[in-house]
Amino acid sequence: MKYVDEFRNGEIARALAAAIASITDPDRHYKLMEVCGGHTHTIYRHGIKDLLPDQVELVHGPGCPVCVLPMGRVDEGIAIAERPEVIFTCFGDMMRVPGSKGSLLEVKAQGADIRMVYSPLDALRIARENPDREVVFYAIGFETTAPSTALTLQRAKKEGLENFSVFCNHVTIVPPVRALLDSPDLRLDAFIGPGHVSTVIGCRPYEFMPEDYGKPCVVAGFEPLDILQSVLMLMRQLGEGRCEVENQYGRVVLWEGNLAALKSMAEVFELRPYFEWRGLGFIAQSALKLSSTYADFDAELRYSTPGVRVADPKACQCGEVLKGVLKPHECRVFGTACMPDHPLGALMVSSEGACAAYYNFGRKSFEKVEIGSKE
Amino acid sequence: MSESREQRVLDALEQGRRRPPKFTAPRIDMSHGAGGKATHKLIEGLLLPALNNPALAPLSDAALLPFGDIQLAMTTDSFVVRPLVFPGGSIGELAVNGTVNDLAVSGATPIGLSAALIVEEGLETEVLAHEVEAMAASAERASVSIATGDTKVVERGKGDGLYVITTGIGAADPELSLSPASVNPGDMILCSGTLGDHGAAILIARGDLELEAEVLSDTRPLTLLVRALKDVAGPGLRFMRDPTRGGVGTVLNELARDSGFGIALWEDRLPIRDVVNGACEILGIDPLYVANEGKLLAVVAPEVADAALEALRGVEGGEDASIIGEVREEPARMVIMHTGFGGTRMIDMLVGDPLPRIC
Numbered sequence: 001m002k003y004v005d006e007f008r009n010g011e012i013a014r015a016l017a018a019a020i021a022s023i024t025d026p027d028r029h030y031k032l033m034e035v036c037g038g039h040t041h042t043i044y045r046h047g048i049k050d051l052l053p054d055q056v057e058l059v060h061g062p063g064c065p066v067c068v069l070p071m072g073r074v075d076e077g078i079a080i081a082e083r084p085e086v087i088f089t090c091f092g093d094m095m096r097v098p099g100s101k102g103s104l105l106e107v108k109a110q111g112a113d114i115r116m117v118y119s120p121l122d123a124l125r126i127a128r129e130n131p132d133r134e135v136v137f138y139a140i141g142f143e144t145t146a147p148s149t150a151l152t153l154q155r156a157k158k159e160g161l162e163n164f165s166v167f168c169n170h171v172t173i174v175p176p177v178r179a180l181l182d183s184p185d186l187r188l189d190a191f192i193g194p195g196h197v198s199t200v201i202g203c204r205p206y207e208f209m210p211e212d213y214g215k216p217c218v219v220a221g222f223e224p225l226d227i228l229q230s231v232l233m234l235m236r237q238l239g240e241g242r243c244e245v246e247n248q249y250g251r252v253v254l255w256e257g258n259l260a261a262l263k264s265m266a267e268v269f270e271l272r273p274y275f276e277w278r279g280l281g282f283i284a285q286s287a288l289k290l291s292s293t294y295a296d297f298d299a300e301l302r303y304s305t306p307g308v309r310v311a312d313p314k315a316c317q318c319g320e321v322l323k324g325v326l327k328p329h330e331c332r333v334f335g336t337a338c339m340p341d342h343p344l345g346a347l348m349v350s351s352e353g354a355c356a357a358y359y360n361f362g363r364k365s366f367e368k369v370e371i372g373s374k375e
Numbered sequence: 376m377s378e379s380r381e382q383r384v385l386d387a388l389e390q391g392r393r394r395p396p397k398f399t400a401p402r403i404d405m406s407h408g409a410g411g412k413a414t415h416k417l418i419e420g421l422l423l424p425a426l427n428n429p430a431l432a433p434l435s436d437a438a439l440l441p442f443g444d445i446q447l448a449m450t451t452d453s454f455v456v457r458p459l460v461f462p463g464g465s466i467g468e469l470a471v472n473g474t475v476n477d478l479a480v481s482g483a484t485p486i487g488l489s490a491a492l493i494v495e496e497g498l499e500t501e502v503l504a505h506e507v508e509a510m511a512a513s514a515e516r517a518s519v520s521i522a523t524g525d526t527k528v529v530e531r532g533k534g535d536g537l538y539v540i541t542t543g544i545g546a547a548d549p550e551l552s553l554s555p556a557s558v559n560p561g562d563m564i565l566c567s568g569t570l571g572d573h574g575a576a577i578l579i580a581r582g583d584l585e586l587e588a589e590v591l592s593d594t595r596p597l598t599l600l601v602r603a604l605k606d607v608a609g610p611g612l613r614f615m616r617d618p619t620r621g622g623v624g625t626v627l628n629e630l631a632r633d634s635g636f637g638i639a640l641w642e643d644r645l646p647i648r649d650v651v652n653g654a655c656e657i658l659g660i661d662p663l664y665v666a667n668e669g670k671l672l673a674v675v676a677p678e679v680a681d682a683a684l685e686a687l688r689g690v691e692g693g694e695d696a697s698i699i700g701e702v703r704e705e706p707a708r709m710v711i712m713h714t715g716f717g718g719t720r721m722i723d724m725l726v727g728d729p730l731p732r733i734c
Contacts, residue, residue, distance in 0.1 A: 046714045
């Protein structure tokens with residue numbers, strides 16, 4: 001497939017792997033965190049860990065917007081979806097995320113009108129086509145998807161659509177990374193920065209990582225060669241004692257980001273003082289809500305969602321697993337109270353979360369699989 | 376110390392997996408129909424305990440029923456596809472081929488089919504006539520007759536135009552013993568052609584995605600392909616399935632679980648059309664879990680693998696056949712794939728509906 005195969009070339013991969021191996025200090029252990037869930041997916045899907053030296057470990061970060069959504073926010077979405085006048089729209093992978101009493105998929109089975117959309121603009125179209133119904137879009141995602149929500153709201157306002165609103169759960173990437181970096185027991189050496197978030201916000205927001213915390217960051221693309229090249233760039237920084245933000249994903253990411261998208265976001269959103277993350281607790285200024293100009297479109301106001309907090313069970317230790325302090329099986333609730341069918345923590349929600357992968361595949365989820373010939 | 380704690384945790388998980396599943400969902404949702412883990416739970420946790428009997432227990436594509444000196448193969452399937460007509464086929468053709476194929480991959484020769492039609496009030500007669508003609512043509516192609524049937528009409532809004540349920544009986548081949556228990560390490564896994572065509576064609580035909588791509592459903596009877604395989608592989612043919620709902624990933628996980636062995640795939644040998652790969656890439660869906668309606672997976676002894684591949688390629692519909700993997704001792708009860716990129720990846724069973732990812 002053109003424009004894809006070029007970035008999945010096994011021969012170039014072997015050359016990059018050899019280059020990484022050649023600058024790996026055999027007596028050192030390297031822990032690199034890929035912040036973004038999309039990177040985790042690429043790493044799993046192409047088996048990238050098998051190409052890295054034993055000393056280089058990839059740690060999966062907090063960047064899966066579906067997984068980090070706390071149960072309370074899922075429950076509030078469900079409460080809106082259950083209203084008879086509402087057509088509730090959301091992205092596909094949101095459907096399975098469990099709240100305290102079930103998922104949107106289950107509520108749909110009970111009769112709620114819940115429709116999967118590929119873009120918030122689809123939700124807007126549904127609103128136009130159903131003037132006698134209330135259409136609510138469940139907005140999730142980091143800065144990657146926030147501009148499309150912003151654009152949709154700008155369009156809705158311009159058209160004067162009154163039966164459309166947004167339940168906003170957009171989150172921002174920098175605060176949770178900072179929260180991780182602030183923890184005294186952090187054991188990470190460097191970060192693979194989120195490429196698609198960076199198409200919007202650019203590379204500058206990551207400068208605090210080297211400047212304040214002494215951790216290198218390379219903004220990376222999503223094809224497997226992008227990841228390998230980013231690992232090589234990070235290993236070079238670590239080897240040479242450099243510490244800076246570099247952009248591997250230059251074919252897409254501009255250093256200053258996408259100014260038009262940022263302008264739309266600034267008009268439509270404002271920062272929440274704090275927001276809760278599944279397994280990580282409350283993080284200050286880590287999420288967006290609709291600005292006062294767009295208050296008429298805010299589903300939280302329209303439906304007076306109570307803002308109920310469903311406490312993460314105290315035993316949940318996602319934060320420790322994320323920071324690399326604990327392995328999944330060392331968590332108190334792993335495999336008992338927290339399982340893929342009824343996850344408590346973020347890392348059990350997606351099948352690529354560290355805990356879900358360990359649950360399904362045991363040690364093979366992080367060990368190299370070396371069995372039989374590859375030919 | 377921590378090593379033994381980890382082992383205890385892993386042992387407890389393994390024990391849990393071996394226990395028969397309990398079905399605890401208070402209602403049926405769409406994931407229970409997707410053919411993956413949730414469907415398994417429904418079947419093994421609710422249906423099987425209630426209906427349990429030796430013919431049903433293997434949960435194969437067709438049940439084998441002793442009848443005098445022979446064994447009858449019996450299977451049933453319901454078809455609820457939307458839209459009714461899609462590029463490459465339609466519901467009538469699908470309904471006949473699906474049941475013929477469940478018999479064929481069980482090694483049975485179809486004897487007769489039944490067809491039940493559930494028609495929604497208001498369906499245009501022309502549409503119904505088209506589907507019945509499609510059923511007749513498909514039955515003729517597979518050399519089987521639709522010997523009996525039933526029609527019901529339901530109120531408008533209570534059905535998607537037309538549902539079709541077909542049941543088939545066939546005569547099992549006494550020479551063959553097709554089952555996960557016949558599979559051995561070293562056996563090769565063949566697939567009769569490109570993967571994911573049907574599921575991708577349906578997704579695109581629904582039009583929700585505003586994707587324009589020429590993908591045709593692969594619906595076809597597998598009878599000739601199966602015959603060619605039987606002729607050349609004989610008792611070296613160990614196991615066959617048609618990877619419909621849940622796709623190749625799910626079928627091979629079932630095989631790994633039921634045989635107790637591991638399965639290794641080679642990604643670069645998976646025949647997948649560029650256009651299907653592209654559509655899946657855009658939608659964030661893995662072609663390994665996308666439905667096929669005219670493909671078979673066969674496990675054959677290593678010494679007949681090359682001949683079996685040649686035989687498949689010589690039959691219409693098998694031109695793109697490929698040896699995609701092999702059975703291994705380890706990792707027991709798991710499916711792994713050697714990726715084209717040079718790594719390995721664990722292939723799980725489909726968890727729910729194959730829902731598109733946002734990132």
